[in-house]
Amino acid sequence: MRHSPKGVTIHPDFDALVKATAARLVTKLVDVQSRRGEATVVLTGGSAGTAVLAAVAAGPARTAVDWSRVNFWWGDERFVAPDSAERNAVPAQEALLKPLGADPDRVHEMPSTADFDTVEEAAAAYAAELAAAAEAEQLAEGFAAPDPRLPRFDVLLLGVGPDAHVASLFPEMAGIRTSGQTTVAVRNSPKPPPERVSLTLEAINSAEEVWLTVAGEDKAGAVGLALAGAGPVQVPAAGPRGQLKTRWLIDQAAASQLPERLLETEDTGS
Ligand SMILES: O=C1O[C@H](COP(=O)(O)O)[C@@H](O)[C@H](O)[C@H]1O
Numbered sequence: 001m002r003h004s005p006k007g008v009t010i011h012p013d014f015d016a017l018v019k020a021t022a023a024r025l026v027t028k029l030v031d032v033q034s035r036r037g038e039a040t041v042v043l044t045g046g047s048a049g050t051a052v053l054a055a056v057a058a059g060p061a062r063t064a065v066d067w068s069r070v071n072f073w074w075g076d077e078r079f080v081a082p083d084s085a086e087r088n089a090v091p092a093q094e095a096l097l098k099p100l101g102a103d104p105d106r107v108h109e110m111p112s113t114a115d116f117d118t119v120e121e122a123a124a125a126y127a128a129e130l131a132a133a134a135e136a137e138q139l140a141e142g143f144a145a146p147d148p149r150l151p152r153f154d155v156l157l158l159g160v161g162p163d164a165h166v167a168s169l170f171p172e173m174a175g176i177r178t179s180g181q182t183t184v185a186v187r188n189s190p191k192p193p194p195e196r197v198s199l200t201l202e203a204i205n206s207a208e209e210v211w212l213t214v215a216g217e218d219k220a221g222a223v224g225l226a227l228a229g230a231g232p233v234q235v236p237a238a239g240p241r242g243q244l245k246t247r248w249l250i251d252q253a254a255a256s257q258l259p260e261r262l263l264e265t266e267d268t269g270s
Pocket residue numbers: 044045046047048049076077078088158159160161162166167168191
């Protein structure tokens with residue numbers, strides 16, 4: 001494993017990336033729960049994101065987390081039927097939430113076509129649910145999250161598409177340009193299905209830690225551009241910034257177009 005000073009960790013392959021990210025997530029949740037009893041994670045869909053959840057559920061360290069005291073939100077979701085295989089929540093439920101006994105009251109799936117007629121209504125409802133949770137948290141803890149419209153996100157997971165999209169914020173589309181709101185309705189997504197709900201970049205960037213987990217040669221161009229300093233409208237993956245930490249957790253193939261200066265390592269072997 002190689003670490004760069006810019007928060008980039010390069011794992012040899014997909015399997016190593018997924019297992020290490022799963023272990024890192026368990027450690028983070030244990031750490032947060034030991035400080036304040038509960039923890040909040042924002043989940044992603046996609047190949048690596050879903051594999052990480054399965055690896056968490058399969059790993060022996062999973063028992064160190066009190067899963068009934070973890071709050072789950074999503075960074076994006078496809079506006080389709082609730083049991084559709086295209087939902088991001090469906091594999092998350094099967095891989096992690098049901099087997100590990102998550103509390104359904106703490107699992108905040110984005111709305112589906114069973115809940116609303118339009119994707120705009122779904123996005124607005126999720127923003128309202130986030131705001132209600134933020135208000136309850138402030139009343140209970142007297143705690144002010146970085147953004148008063150949002151609950152505290154301890155860790156927010158993102159995948160990155162080959163076109164550099166994150167959550168459902170696609171290059172040059174309205175979602176990535178949206179400001180002043182925490183969620184956005186997406187129509188005409190270039191990647192099917194076309195209708196989606198996404199957190200906005202400003203909502204993503206309220207998280208304490210943002211982890212971008214990326215594998216594969218087809219993502220190397222997106223990763224290279226994002227870390228070379230591209231603008232987020234053209235390269236949405238360049239936009240996420242955690243309040244405390246932004247981690248790029250990638251495999252060797254996804255690292256193949258990283259700028260040379262980012263390959264200077266500060267630590268090896270762990
Ligand atoms: O459509 C989506 O794609 C991205 C990345 O998915 P991948 O399969 O290329 O890893 C994912 O992060 C996002 O949540 C999802 O809705």
